[in-house]
Amino acid sequence: MKLSLAAVPYFWSKEAYFDFYQKVVNSPVDIVYLGETVCSKRRSMKLADWIKIAEELVIAGKEVVLSTMTLLEAESELKYLSNISKQKDFLIESNDMSSIQIASENQNSFVAGCAINLYNSRTMNRLYRLGMRRWSVPVELGKDDLAPLVSVAKEKGIEVEYQVFGRMPLAYSARCFTARHHELPKDDCQFMCKEYEDGILVKTQEGDSFAQINGIQTQSSKVTNLIDRLKDLKETGVDIARIVPVRAEDTLKVIELFANVINVHDDVSDKQDLDSLTGNYEYCNGYWLQIEGMKLVAP
Amino acid sequence: MELVCPAGNYQSLIKAVDNGANAVYIGLKNETNARHFAGLNFTEAQISQAIDYAHQKGSKVYCAINTYPRENSWHKWAYSVDQAMDLGIDTLIVADIGVMDYIRSRSDSFPIHLSVQASATNPESLNFYHRQFAIRRAVLPRVLSLAQVSKLAQTAPVEIEVFGFGSLCIMAEGRCYLSSYMTGESPNTQGVCSPASHVRWEDRGDVLESRLNGLLIDRFGENENAGYPTLCKGRFDVGGKIQHALEEPTSLNTMDILPELYQANVAAIKVEGRQRSPAYVASVTKAWRQAIDQVVKQNQKVGQETIHKLAEFAEGKQTTIGAYERSWQ
Numbered sequence: 001m002k003l004s005l006a007a008v009p010y011f012w013s014k015e016a017y018f019d020f021y022q023k024v025v026n027s028p029v030d031i032v033y034l035g036e037t038v039c040s041k042r043r044s045m046k047l048a049d050w051i052k053i054a055e056e057l058v059i060a061g062k063e064v065v066l067s068t069m070t071l072l073e074a075e076s077e078l079k080y081l082s083n084i085s086k087q088k089d090f091l092i093e094s095n096d097m098s099s100i101q102i103a104s105e106n107q108n109s110f111v112a113g114c115a116i117n118l119y120n121s122r123t124m125n126r127l128y129r130l131g132m133r134r135w136s137v138p139v140e141l142g143k144d145d146l147a148p149l150v151s152v153a154k155e156k157g158i159e160v161e162y163q164v165f166g167r168m169p170l171a172y173s174a175r176c177f178t179a180r181h182h183e184l185p186k187d188d189c190q191f192m193c194k195e196y197e198d199g200i201l202v203k204t205q206e207g208d209s210f211a212q213i214n215g216i217q218t219q220s221s222k223v224t225n226l227i228d229r230l231k232d233l234k235e236t237g238v239d240i241a242r243i244v245p246v247r248a249e250d251t252l253k254v255i256e257l258f259a260n261v262i263n264v265h266d267d268v269s270d271k272q273d274l275d276s277l278t279g280n281y282e283y284c285n286g287y288w289l290q291i292e293g294m295k296l297v298a299p
Numbered sequence: 300m301e302l303v304c305p306a307g308n309y310q311s312l313i314k315a316v317d318n319g320a321n322a323v324y325i326g327l328k329n330e331t332n333a334r335h336f337a338g339l340n341f342t343e344a345q346i347s348q349a350i351d352y353a354h355q356k357g358s359k360v361y362c363a364i365n366t367y368p369r370e371n372s373w374h375k376w377a378y379s380v381d382q383a384m385d386l387g388i389d390t391l392i393v394a395d396i397g398v399m400d401y402i403r404s405r406s407d408s409f410p411i412h413l414s415v416q417a418s419a420t421n422p423e424s425l426n427f428y429h430r431q432f433a434i435r436r437a438v439l440p441r442v443l444s445l446a447q448v449s450k451l452a453q454t455a456p457v458e459i460e461v462f463g464f465g466s467l468c469i470m471a472e473g474r475c476y477l478s479s480y481m482t483g484e485s486p487n488t489q490g491v492c493s494p495a496s497h498v499r500w501e502d503r504g505d506v507l508e509s510r511l512n513g514l515l516i517d518r519f520g521e522n523e524n525a526g527y528p529t530l531c532k533g534r535f536d537v538g539g540k541i542q543h544a545l546e547e548p549t550s551l552n553t554m555d556i557l558p559e560l561y562q563a564n565v566a567a568i569k570v571e572g573r574q575r576s577p578a579y580v581a582s583v584t585k586a587w588r589q590a591i592d593q594v595v596k597q598n599q600k601v602g603q604e605t606i607h608k609l610a611e612f613a614e615g616k617q618t619t620i621g622a623y624e625r626s627w628q
Contacts, residue, residue, distance in 0.1 A: 071471050072421045073447050081423075098423035101430075115474055117417075117487065119367040122397030126431070140476040140485055141369070148370040171475040171531075174442035174622035177545060181537050186628040202544050203536040204515040210535055211477070213544065218470070220480055286483070292512065293480035 001234050001262050004031035004161060005255065006244040007067040007093075009169065009214055011042045011193040014049065020248045021053045025060045027252060028259035031240065032057050033093055035067040035084070037113075039176070039215045040077045041189065047083065054090060063091075070095040070115045071172040071216065085110075091133070104130040111161075114138050115169065119145070121152045134159040136242065139168040142290040143236055150237035159239040164226040165254050166244025167199070167212050167219040168293065177213040186216075198247050209282055220293060222284035228299045229288060230261055250277055300560075300591055301567035303361070303460065304584045307339040307574055312349045312360075314581035319588030322359040324392060325349060326490075326573065331379040332363040333416055334573040335490030346386050359389040365414035367395045367473075367487045377401055384409060392438070393417075394473055399432040412460070413437040416473035416486065420447075422454055429456040436460055438569060440472045445556055445623040449563035458566035464583060464609065465571025467551040467621050468492075469531060477530055482512045493529045500525075509533070524548075550613035551621045554587075554606045557594050579612055 005024060008017065024032060034050050034057075036042050054064040066084050069077060078098065085092055085102035094100045095113035103110045111134040112118050112127055118135060135158055137146060146160070153160050179189035181200060193199075199214035201221055209221035223246065226233060230241065241258060245251040254277065286295035304320035306312035315323045326332030328340040341349060346362070353360045362383040368376035376398055383391060384405065391409065393399050394416035402409055413419055413428050415438040428434045436458035439448060452459040470477070472486070479485035482497045493511055501508040507519045509528035516533035519525040526532065526548035535544045551571070553560065560568070568591065570583055586609055590601045610618045621627055 070474070071442065072424075073443055078421055078423060096421075096424060097417075097419065097427045098421050101423045101427035117367050117395065117473060119395065119487070120370045120373050120397045122373070122400050123395060126396050126400050138476075138487075140479045140488065144371065145369045168476070168480070170477050170480055171470040172442075173470045173545075174444075174628045175469060175546070176628065181540075181542075181544065185626055187625060200537060205518060205534065205536055205541060206515045207536070208514055210514065211544075213537070218477065218545070287479075290483075292483040293476070 001230070001238065002030040002240045003028065003255065003259055003262060004240050004242045005029045005033065005251075006163075006166065006242055007033045007035050007037050008245045009038055009167075009217065009219070010196070010198055010245075011039070011191065011215070012044065012197070012248075013194065014044045016248065017045055017049075018053065020251075021057065023252050024255075025056055025062075027255045028263065029062065029243070029255050031063045031065060033065045033067045037067050037070055037095060038217045039193070040069060040074065040080065042191070042193070042215075047080070065091045065093050065111055067093040067113070068095055068099045070113075070169075072096050072098055073174075093136070100127070100130060107131070109133045111136055114163065115172075121149055124149060124152055124158070128156050128158060132158060134161055134240070136161040137163075139163060139170070140287055140293065142288050143232070144290050146238075147236055154237065160237060161240035161242050162233060162238045162288075163224055163244060164230065164233070164241040165224060165258065166246055167221070167223055168244070168287075169217055170211070170220055171218040173216050173218070176216050177218065178215050181213065220284065221282065222294055222296075223281040224285065224287070225281075225283040226285055226288055227258060227261060229285065230258075233288075246281065250280060253277060300565065300595055301460075302584070302587055302591055303567050303569045304580060304587075305465075305570055305573040305575070306349070306580065307334065307336075308577070309341070309345050309349060310577040311573075311575075311580040313352060314577045315584050316353050316356050316358045318581050318584035320358055320584050322361055322389070322567075323349075323353060324361040324363055324573070326363045327379050327382065329375060329379065330488070330490045331366055331368075331376050333365050333414075333486050333490045334363075335366075336495070336574055339574060343382060343386065346383070346388070350387050361390045361392055361412065362388040363392040363414065364398060365392050365394040365416045366490045368397065369488065373397070380405070390435070396431075399428070399434075403432055407433075410435050413457075414473075415440050415462070418471045418473040420471065422451065425451070425455050425457055436566060438462075441468055441551060442471050442622050444625050444628070445559055448565070448623065449559065452563045452565045459564070460567035460569055461553070461560060461565055462551055463553045463557075463568035463570055463587060465550060467546070467549060467619065469546045469621070481514060481530055493527070498528055547617065549617040549619050552606065552609055552613065552618035553620055553623060554590050554601050554609065555620060556623060557590055558600055561594050583609065583612055
């Protein structure tokens with residue numbers, strides 16, 4: 001099983017991104033997704049900056065995929081999307097049908113990101129004919145949903161990728177919830193999301209965690225953690241284990257831990273290391289088990 | 300400009316047709332549509348009856364098969380498509396690419412409307428569905444501003460339908476998994492959001508609490524209007540502040556901008572609410588029929604009185620123009 005690192009869903013400074021990916025270069029991750037997927041107003045990085053990082057990662061032997069936005073409305077957003085979807089140097093991750101339209105029109109292959117609703121083999125066949133080479137499974141699908149599609153994917157050489165760590169992207173809105181929390185309109189958001197390295201926690205009035213707001217995106221408050229299910233994923237036919245970044249330092253530790261289980265032990269033996277992170281995060285694994293996503297079931 | 304109204308049962312369909320709906324949309328009694336609620340929707344016999352009644356009065360009947368079939372239950376969706384097409388439905392409202400592919404394997408020309416659940420918000424996305432499946436119309440998610448809707452309606456390769464009135468979904472529809480995260484059931488897979496089976500009300504004397512799968516969604520004081528615990532409309536704690544972190548319990552009403560929508564070449568206005576009563580369908584359909592006729596035939600803006608009267612039917616008796624107005628975003 002390969003290990004991938006999804007695009008950073010949060011808004012960091014240019015220095016923070018460069019610093020993070022400098023360390024990713026030397027980490028045991030196989031595939032790195034790069035780019036902004038949430039909000040087009042976040043412009044600390046130009047496309048040229050991402051390409052610069054991409055080139056360094058390629059030299060280090062990583063496969064690089066350029067990720068694209070999920071909710072596209074403005075013309076300027078489509079123009080940027082079009083630039084990425086038409087280029088031939090890197091594989092792209094499509095998170096909206098617009099990207100698939102442009103990629104297929106230009107005979108480009110694509111990864112169907114988890115925001116593409118691929119729930120059945122008929123959809124898979126259609127998207128395969130249009131150039132899909134990898135399927136990043138929608139977050140709400142679990143083992144039993146996935147299993148019957150794996151054989152279809154294998155037959156066609158489509159790789160199957162499943163999120164094993166990180167908060168899950170659960171919703172996208174026209175409204176910016178971070179700006180709303182600061183009582184600012186979206187058009188004058190003052191880039192408040194830059195103040196939060198990994199979003200803002202939303203709790204119930206009784207203190208239970210509910211969601212994590214990140215601009216126009218709503219994430220799960222709990223962090224998916226399938227480190228003790230990797231064997232099960234592998235047996236089901238998952239080719240790539242996907243880590244979604246949390247805080248930069250923690251993400252680098254998580255990559256090491258997962259790589260160790262996948263490449264060395266084939267089982268969890270670094271329980272202690274994982275526990276050292278637990279103070280920062282509340283975990284869940286329900287979706288993989290076909291129940292509420294927020295639930296955590298011990299193996 | 301077409302008026303498309305909801306019917307969760309045969310009585311509502313009659314009310315919608317009699318009060319001037321050009322088309323009525325319905326669903327089958329299973330999870331193939333996004334209002335899979337107990338006691339709602341149509342059997343085969345009722346669909347035939349509904350089509351007969353509507354056609355006699357010059358209205359159309361659309362059927363929503365707009366959830367996402369998982370591989371293990373694909374046959375249910377295929378069977379529902381077969382049923383609806385064989386019974387003589389005028390149009391299918393669809394979100395899933397596999398379902399569209401299946402419809403096209405049966406017929407090259409059967410009318411398909413792209414459901415709001417497909418979340419198409421830009422011209423390239425519409426091009427995709429137009430070229431792949433020759434869709435006739437697309438229903439836009441409630442996330443675009445008026446300027447964006449206008450531009451899309453003028454340049455799109457297909458007809459554009461927008462939501463005019465009813466419950467306000469603030470997320471890009473078809474891409475929201477908050478409900479399955481909390482309850483295991485989502486609009487995409489089960490046709491439900493914040494399902495009633497998971498709701499619990501707890502009366503604690505001076506406070507009424509609403510819960511969804513055990514989690515507290517809201518607390519209401521004695522003088523507050525306690526709304527249904529739709530998970531994105533509760534009051535939560537964000538950094539110590541108790542607030543409607545995502546949205547307030549409010550409904551969408553776009554009657555105020557109807558002339559602009561008409562000018563922009565929007566082909567149809569959709570009223571939400573298959574889960575609402577026949578009386579609701581009758582009143583709302585009547586008001587919108589008048590409003591559209593006034594704008595189209597007399598080139599007049601709708602009076603504030605009519606707009607305020609409509610608010611009576613809204614969730615929490617509050618309405619908003621939603622994302623159409625940028626300040627809301």
